[in-house]
Amino acid sequence: MSNDEPWDTARAADIIAEHAPTEGATLVVLHALQETFGYIPEPAIPMVADALNLSRAEVYGVFTFYHDFREKPAGRHVLKLCRAEACQAAGGDALAAHAEARLGIAFGRTTADERVTLEPIYCLGLCATAPSAMLDGRVVGRLDESRLDTLIAEAQR
Structure with a gap:
């Protein structure tokens, strides 16, 4: 982009x-x-x-x-968390809440420093390794709080 x-x-x-x-x-x-x-x-x-x-x-x-369209420019990094059923069932709701709290923004928003945009995505096709996320096009499965914190830290650099 x-x-x-x-x-x-x-x-x-x-x-x-x-x-x-x-x-x-x-x-x-x-x-x-x-x-x-x-x-x-x-x-x-x-x-x-x-x-x-x-x-x-x-x-x-x-x-x-379509969730991929934006009305404002995205931040330098885009973190997408899967919000589909398989990821929700595997703990995705708690991870979503954790990401919002860590970044201080809701889904669809960008941090004040314009480094990170947090977006929902509805299925990355990684249901067997749920919950999953995507950071700048790189998919990550088997997400837990620790791995999510690592992704967030990477995006905030």
Whole structure:
């Protein structure tokens, strides 16, 4: 993810125009915008809607349905904790509460120093090694409080 490029209306219009002819363009366009800017700026929603001949509500519905889309830039590191049933059954709820307490933020938020964004993810496919997490794309299974603390410390460096 490039999140170095500042939000630019003209650049967003180019991205939307480039991907608009694609089948299933709504998701493709939203992913391309997030890949470029690190998030999907609110003014982009009506731009996407206009280009794809959709209502703003339809585009916003897609944007809010998928947990990977962000309305603000993520922190330097993104810690995703699996919130699916297998991980919950293996102690994931307690680990989620621990992560929120350690970082001082709720899911979907970024620490004040902008180092860590904490996000839920719904299944990493590691059910046999639950609970699991992902730090900056690296998956970690068999998570316990100690391993979670190590991940958090790594992200806070």
